[in-house]
Amino acid sequence: xxxxxxxxxxxxxxxxxxxxxxxxxxxxxxxxxxxxxxxxxxxxxxxxxxxxxxxxxxxxxxxxxxxxxxxxxxxxxxxxxxxxxxxxxxxxxxxxxxxxxxxxxxxxxxxxxxxxxxxxxxxxxxxxxxxxxxxxxxxxxxxxxxxxxxxxxxxxxxxxxxxxxxxxxxxxxxxxxxxxxxxxxxxxxxxxxxxxxxxxxxxxxxxxxxxxxxxxxxxxxxxxxxxxxxxxxxxxxxxxxxxxxxxxxxxxxxxxxxxxxxxxxxxxxxxxxxxxxxxxxxxxxxxxxxxxxxxxxxxxxxxxxxxxxxxxxxxxxxxxxxxxxxxxxxxxxxxxxxxxxxxxxxxxxxxxxxxxxxxxxxxxxxxxxxxxxxxxxxxxxxxxxxxxxxxxxxxxxxxxxxxxxxxxxxxxxxxxxxxxxxxxxxxxxxxxxxxxxxxxxxxxxxxxxxxxxxxxxxxxxxxxxxxxxxxxxxxxxxxxxxxxxxxxxxxxxxxxxxxxxxxxxxxxxxxxxxxxxxxxxxxxxxxxxxxxxx
Numbered sequence: 001x002x003x004x005x006x007x008x009x010x011x012x013x014x015x016x017x018x019x020x021x022x023x024x025x026x027x028x029x030x031x032x033x034x035x036x037x038x039x040x041x042x043x044x045x046x047x048x049x050x051x052x053x054x055x056x057x058x059x060x061x062x063x064x065x066x067x068x069x070x071x072x073x074x075x076x077x078x079x080x081x082x083x084x085x086x087x088x089x090x091x092x093x094x095x096x097x098x099x100x101x102x103x104x105x106x107x108x109x110x111x112x113x114x115x116x117x118x119x120x121x122x123x124x125x126x127x128x129x130x131x132x133x134x135x136x137x138x139x140x141x142x143x144x145x146x147x148x149x150x151x152x153x154x155x156x157x158x159x160x161x162x163x164x165x166x167x168x169x170x171x172x173x174x175x176x177x178x179x180x181x182x183x184x185x186x187x188x189x190x191x192x193x194x195x196x197x198x199x200x201x202x203x204x205x206x207x208x209x210x211x212x213x214x215x216x217x218x219x220x221x222x223x224x225x226x227x228x229x230x231x232x233x234x235x236x237x238x239x240x241x242x243x244x245x246x247x248x249x250x251x252x253x254x255x256x257x258x259x260x261x262x263x264x265x266x267x268x269x270x271x272x273x274x275x276x277x278x279x280x281x282x283x284x285x286x287x288x289x290x291x292x293x294x295x296x297x298x299x300x301x302x303x304x305x306x307x308x309x310x311x312x313x314x315x316x317x318x319x320x321x322x323x324x325x326x327x328x329x330x331x332x333x334x335x336x337x338x339x340x341x342x343x344x345x346x347x348x349x350x351x352x353x354x355x356x357x358x359x360x361x362x363x364x365x366x367x368x369x370x371x372x373x374x375x376x377x378x379x380x381x382x383x384x385x386x387x388x389x390x391x392x393x394x395x396x397x398x399x400x401x402x403x404x405x406x407x408x409x410x411x412x413x414x415x416x417x418x419x420x421x422x423x424x425x426x427x428x429x430x431x432x433x434x435x436x437x438x439x440x441x442x443x444x445x446x447x448x449x450x451x452x453x454x455x456x457x458x459x460x461x462x463x464x465x466x467x468x469x470x471x472x473x474x475x476x477x478x479x480x481x482x483x484x485x486x487x488x489x490x491x492x493x494x495x496x497x498x499x500x501x502x503x504x505x506x507x508x509x510x511x512x513x514x515x516x517x518x519x520x521x522x523x524x525x526x527x528x529x530x531x532x533x534x
Contacts, residue, residue: 001054006047010038013047015054062158063089066117073098076181085118091156095119095127095177099169102219104255110215112169113144116161119177122154127166130174130182139165170218185308191498192224192237193429193474195265196244198251199233201258209234212255216247223247237267240431240496241478266475268516269384269427269501270376272296276422278391280533281414283406287396290365290407292414293351293389294422300329302345302385312342335389341366343373346386357395361407365390368411377416378424378526379516384501385427388415417532424526426509427501429474432457434467435484436493442466444487452476471499475512 006013014029024045032041070078070086077083085093099114121127125138142149142162149162166175174182200209213234217225224237238244241264251257277293304310309325316322316339326336338350340362348369352358373383390411396402433454437445439461445468446456454472461467477496484492504512514524 002058004050004054006045006050007038008047011042011047012038012045013050014045015050018045018050018053062117070117074181074183080180082118082176082178082180085157088118089157090118091120093118093157094180095121095125095175096180097121097127097161097163097175098183099173099175100171102169102171102215104212104215104219108140108164110167110169110218111142111149111162111164112166112175113160113162114175116155116157116159118157120154120156121161121163125177127175127177129166129168130176130180132168134168136166136168138163171221191267191429191501192222192239193267193431193498194240194244195235195237195267196248197233197262197265198236198248198259201260205257208255209251209257209259212251212257216250220247233262236261239498240474242481264478265519267429268379268381268504268512269429270378270381270419271383271385271425271427271503272419272422273425273503274422276420277389277414277418279414279417279421279529281410281412281417283402283410285401285406287401288406288410289394290390290411290414291392292411292418293391294415294418295387297345297347297385297387298330301326301331301347304329305342305345310342312344316341341369343370344382345384346373346388349387349389351389351391352393355393355395357397357399357402358393360399361393361395361402364402364404364407365411367404368408369415371408372412372415376424377419377532378426379513380520380522381426381516388418413532416527417529420529420532426504426513428504428512430471430499430502431474431477431496432499433470433472433477433480434495434497435470436465436467437488438491439464439466441488441491442468445484445492446470448480448484448487452480473504 001015001017004013004015014024019025022044029041029045032038066089067087070083074083074086078087082094082096084090086096096117096119097114098117099112101113103111103113105111121138121141123138123141126135127138128135140151140163141153141155142151143155144160144162155161163175169175172183172185174180200206213225213236217223222239222243226235226237227233236244236247238247244264248259248261251259272294273296275293275295278291279293281290281292282288301310304325305312310322311317319337319339322339323333323336326339327333335349335351339347340350341348348366350362369388372388373386375381376383433449435445435449442459449456449468449470449472452472453476454470456468456470458469459466460469484494513526517524517526
C-alpha cells in the first residue's frame with residue numbers, strides 16, 4: 001500500500017490494498033486506458049480515496065510525529081512549558097503556530113496558513129508574532145482542506161489552521177500566545193538574481209500596487225521588493241525570467257492592477273579576490289581617521305550563514321556562542337570575539353585595542369559598514385562574502401567633531417579604498433540547467449548551451465534519452481526557452497536551479513560594469529584608490 005500509481009490529471013489511482021478491496025485488476029486498468037475510458041475509471045479507482053487510505057495507514061499522526069520532529073525544527077528548551085506542550089501536541093498548552101504560507105483572498109484579504117503544534121486558536125483570541133512587540137486579534141479561524149477553508153470557532157493542536165487578522169505574518173514566522181523561541185526560519189538556498197522595474201499604468205492604482213507587492217513578498221520569500229528612492233520605481237527581484245513573468249501575470253490578472261515593466265536586469269554582487277588595507281579613511285573635517293582591511297570570507301563561513309547555523313539577521317544576541325561557533329569554523333579567536341555586525345554574508349569585525357572614544361562611534365562605524373555593503377564601489381551592487389576589519393582609529397576628543405556626517409563617509413571610503421587594494425571583482429549569478437533530450441538531439445542541446453558560456457558538467461543516458469547538466473550565467477539565459485525549443489524541435493524538457501554566484505571572467509567585467517553604471521546614471525568608470533584616499 002505504500003506504492004500508488006495513476007493519473008492526477010484523469011483523477012484515478014490504484015494500490016494493491018485498494019485492488020483487493022474493490023476487485024479491480026491490472027487488466028481492468030489496462031483496458032480502460034487503451035480504450036480511452038479513463039473518466040469511467042476515475043469513478044471506480046477513486047484517486048483521493050486511494051491516497052487518503054495510504055496517508056491514514058502509513059503517515060504518523062501529529063501526536064506521534066511531534067515527539068521526534070519538534071527537537072529537529074525547534075531550537076528552544078524542550079523542557080519548557082511550550083516545549084513539553086508541543087512534544088505532546090497538547091490542546092491545553094500555549095499557542096505555537098508556524099506559518100508556512102500566506103495567500104491573498106480577494107474577499108478576506110491576507111490569510112496565514114500553518115500547522116498548530118500546541119494550544120488552540122479561537123476567534124477573537126489575542127496572539128503575537130514571536131520576536132515582535134505587537135499583539136493581534138484573530139478575526140477568523142478556518143480549517144484548511146486543500147484549496148478550501150471551512151470557518152470554525154476554534155481549532156486544536158495538530159491541525160492545519162488558516163487565520164485572518166495577523167497582519168504582519170509572513171511565511172516562516174511563529175504565532176504564539178506567550179514569549180517563546182521562534183521556529184527555525186524557512187531557508188531558501190536560492191537568491192533573487194533577476195530584477196524588473198515595474199510601475200502602475202494608472203496613478204490611481206499606485207496605492208493598490210504597493211499593497212499587492214507587499215503581500216506578494218510575504219507570500220513568496222524568494223521574491224524581493226524594493227522602491228528605488230531616486231526614480232520611484234518598484235524593483236521586483238526573483239529567481240529568473242519565468243518567476244518574474246508569473247508574478248507580473250498574477251499582479252495584472254489576479255489582483256487587477258495594470259502595470260508596465262522594464263526588460264529584466266541581472267543582479268550582480270561585488271567582492272574582492274585578495275587582501276587589502278589597512279586603508280586610511282579621513283573624515284571631511286580631517287579630525288578623525290579610520291584604518292580598515294578587507295578580504296574574502298572563507299566558503300565554509302558563508303555556507304554556515306546560508307544554512308542558518310550562523311544567524312545574520314538583526315543584532316547579535318549571544319556574542320559568546322557566536323564566537324565559539326566561528327572558532328569551530330576556523331576564524332581566529334581574537335577576530336571571532338570582535339564581531340560587531342553582519343550584513344547578508346558580510347561580517348564587520350572590531351580588531352582594535354584601547355582606542356579612546358571608539359565605543360561612542362561604533363554604532364556610526366556599523367552604519368557605514370551597512371551602507372558600503374548595500375552599494376559596492378564597482379557598480380553600486382550589493383557586496384557578498386567579505387570580511388571587513390577595523391584595525392585602528394584616531395578620533396577627536398570632542399564628540400561634536402565626530403558625528404554621523406564625519407564618521408560615516410570616513411569609514412565607508414576606507415572600506416572602498418581597501419577593496420580597491422584587494423582587487424575588486426564582480427560576481428555573476430549562475431544556474432544549473434538540466435536538459436532532457438532524445439539522444440539524436442543531444443548535440444543541438446549542448447551547442448545551444450555552449451553559445452551561452454555554459455560549462456557542461458555531466459551527461460546521463462537512460463535508454464534513448466540523455467540528460468545534459470550544465471552551469472550557465474543567468475545573464476545568458478534570457479530567451480533560452482524559445483531557443484531550446486527551436487534547437488530541439490520542441491522535444492527538450494528543461495529545468496533550472498540556483499547555483500550561487502561566481503567570479504565573472506575578467507575580460508567581460510569592464511564592459512558589464514560600464515553598462516550597469518550607465519544604466520544607474522553613474523560615471524562610466526569606477527573611482528580608484530586615489531579618489532578614496534583623498
